[in-house]
Amino acid sequence: MDRRRFLQLLSATPLALWAAPAWTQEEGAAADPWTRTVILVHLAGGNDALNTVIPFADPAYLAARKRVSLPVKKLHHLDDNYGLHPAMAPVAYAWDTKELAIVHGVGFPGGPFGHYAACESLDTGSPTPGPTTRGWISEALSNVPAPRGFALAADLGMAGPGPDLGAPLALRIPGDGGPKLARPASKNRALDHVVGLHAERRAQARELWVRAQDTGDLGTRFPASSIGEQFALAARLLSSGAPVAVMRLEQTGYDTHRNQLSRHADLLGDLGAAIGSFRSVLLKSNRWRNVLVVVVSEFGRTLAENAGGGTEDGTAGVALVLGGSVRGGMYGTPPLLGELNDGQIVHTVDFRSLYGTIATDFWGVQKHAFSAFPGLGFL
Amino acid sequence: MDFPTARHLLQRTSFGGTPAAIRRLTAKDPLGAAQILVDTVDTGADVVLPEWVDGRVRMGRTAARGELDALNAWWLGRLRNAESEFGERLVLFWHQHFAASAPDVPAALRGRWHRTLRQHAAGNFKALLTAAVADPSLLVALGQADATKKSPSPAFAEALLSRFALGAGQYDPADVAAAAAALTGWQVDRSGKQRFVGRAHDSGKKMFLGQSGRWGAADIVRILLADDRTGEHIASSLWRAFVSPDPDPVEVSRLAGVFRDADYEIKPLLAAVLSSDAMVEPTYRGSLVKSPVELVVGAARVLYLDAKASDLAWAAASAGMRLFEPPVNGWPRGIAWLTAETLDRRNSALGRLLRAFASDPRTPLGDTRAMATWLGQPSLAGARARDQAMDVLLVVRPVHEPPEWFAAGDIIRTLVLDPTYQIA
DSSP states (O other): OOHHHHHHHHSSTTHHHHHSOGGGOOTTSOOOGGGOEEEEEEEETOOOGGGTEEOTTOHHHHHHOSSSOOOGGGSEEOSSSOEEOTTOHHHHHHHHTTOEEEEEEEEOSSOOOOHHHHHHHHHHTOSSOOTTOOOHHHHHHTTSOOOTTOEEEEEOSOSSOOOOOSSEEOOOTTOOOOOSOOOOOOSOHHHHHHHHHHHHHHHHHHHHHHHHHTTOOOSSOOOSSHHHHHHHHHHHHHHHTOOEEEEEEEEEOOOOSSSHHHHHHHHHHHHHHHHHHHHHHHHHTTOGGGEEEEEEESOOEEEEEOTTSOEEEOSOEEEEEEOTTOOOEEESOOOOTTSOBTTBOOOOEEHHHHHHHIIIIISOOOSOTTTTSOOOOOO | OOHHHHHHHHHHHSSOOOHHHHHHHHTSOHHHHHHHHHHHOOOOTTOOOOGGGGSOOOOSSOOOHHHHHHHHHHHHHHHHHOSOHHHHHHHHHHHHHTOOOOTTSOHHHHHHHHHHHHHHTTSBHHHHHHHHHTOHHHHHHTTOTTOOSSSOOHHHHHHIIIIISSOTTSSOHHHHHHHHHHHTTEEEOTTSOEEEOGGGSOOSOEEETTEEEOOOHHHHHHHHHHSHHHHHHHHHHHHHHHTOSSOOHHHHHHHHHHHHHTTTBHHHHHHHHHTSHHHHOGGGTTOSBOOHHHHHHHHHHHTTOOOOHHHHHHHHHHTTOOTTOOOTTOSOOGGGGOOHHHHHHHHHHHHHHHHHTTTOTTSTTSOHHHHHHHHTOSSOOHHHHHHHHHHHHOSSOOSSOOOTTSOHHHHHHHHHTSGGGGBO
16 A cells, blocks of 8 residues: 555545444345454463363263363353353353354364464464465455455454464554654665555554544443453444454463463453453444454363363364354354364364354355355354 | 675675575675675576477467466576575576566467576676567567568567666667667567568668668667667666665766676676675665565575475565566566555565464474574574574664564564565
8 A cells, every 4th residue: 555545544535434334234234244343352372162161961071071170050051061161151141142152163174283383274264274375364355355445354462473364454452553663764765665664554553543542431341451451442443443354352371281270260251251341332332233253262172181280282172153143052063072083072163164154144255265164054 | 704794795696695604604705705606606597497488389379377377486496496596686687677578478488588598697798688689578578579661669679778778768769769660570470489571671771879771680789789878777787686776877887897898798797796895885785675586585595494486486476576477667676666565465475484384393483492503503592592583684673673582483573574674
């Protein structure tokens, strides 16, 4: 984007985007991907699916988890077989109101993969991503030209090198927007030029952030943790009409090889509270139907617990999908815990089914890279 | 020479230096190093191109995408692995200098021209220019292939004067017309071979650069080579490619003199450019912008990324550069390469390339030990490793300095994705 177009982005052209975002479009109208936002939450490190949505009636679970398990009585019972982690009360509430879809057994063929490779697969939607594999969001939206000034994705997560989701805008918390760009002009035109371009991009991200800060009192408290702040910023960005298709959030710490129970409870407690606050803000502003919160992790953990009160890196995991347009319920097939492959849980739902369902049913894109994978029907 | 000078020399004459290569070079003095570069340059005159390049050619249709991609990947594979990096840089220089492509130039003809370039790239410019004027791929690309006395084609003459020989602004429109008339009749037949068609040739008198005669193609080349400005243009282009975006007029004129005295032998000119004071002058460091090919090949070579040629080709293409398919007037130069959008695409391509090798133990990306090995130190971590990686990969301090506690892969990733990595 040249300077002129960039200025247009910030001023004239996308006024329509800023002033009257089409969030309020009539229900039932054909979905326009650019009016609906996915809040993609990555639980980094490999979340223990079995202690998030607990198969408390499965004898294999009870037999394997002697220490790293939760008292059945305390669970939020979802049905006769499954319970939600006790720390996730707001998410349990969304279950009761049928706004929560639980997708069992999500993974990729093969594995187990290392964290790095698994994150690559998660980002790309490819079990064997290479250097030319694009991000899954790029693939899902490649047939739908983005309106001017629209970014495919904004990364609200970590300040370190993040994944490439197609066209990332490096939005950062807490609004570091003022990166040290004020390099004195050098005698080197090439250097000044490239640093200037970089500054433009950062300024663009900062502009989004500044507009988000202007959205006034959210009227709801968010947890003071990183994930809480990220959800609060996402809510503000949505209120300001930020032209971004996907906001990516990240919560780290799920690699629980030791002392899992208390750490996991803290993490899920934070996550649940943040989701609850986010939902309540969006319900109030009538945007909940046009937002899809998708919680995934690069993989789950082993059924077996280890001697340190933790679990090892696993394979299949669970995805939580929340939103005003979600048809609450259980989706996919729960993996058979009695039939492990080399100690690992065998996935039953391909991540690409999840991505395809979002593309087709949420964004309304009929032809995309994941069309061949069966839809899950949670929308 | 010191480390930054050695790094700079390698940045300009190869695709950047690995820590080991830079350190090796510090043992030499700049003049000696320049001489060795020129003495050992290998432009791959005997390369083996895909077999179909010498097969049957079908004219008059759009070049096959698969063949173009194959050529592009073939060269990227060579750029990644060739022993003589300077040789490849030189071929890239001439590829850009004689940039001319059109959709209907068969891939095979482009491949043959490429071989011709390699044969002359470090040879004699007279032979190179003569070959260019007779080359079917250039003739077709610039509309010369079917030019006749009645309808001459100014495009080829214009390119010849403004880019191949004299330089922009050194001639009148009448000179272009005269050259176009003189070049009529040199056509390309249906099998892709160049031929002279006498009845299409304009044998009348022409006034070209102040000289009058019944000039033909050979005369035009002769007159151009006799003109001092041709040598200056080549010297100035080499300066722009290897030294800085603003050629020093005094130096250019000196270099052009060397070029003429050597009867257009290219090696003495290269030696003069590489051993000029400007080559080691700190002011010029970082004044050039890497082309996409230089960028991805550089990352692959310096960081030991064993990337497939087709992946490198994809990365360069996504940043706007497909070898064998230059835009009509050549690729952008310098800062014209970079817009906010192309910078995004460059970084996206680099980022994916790095991630594909993040856990490859042969690269410095894997862990502290791999990075120490790359840096040539038995063990090195923390701020010192970070600082040394910075000195190898960047010519100035980065905009975003990676914290020293970053993992090896994240340090390198942060440096490679820093905007300052784009300059050379």
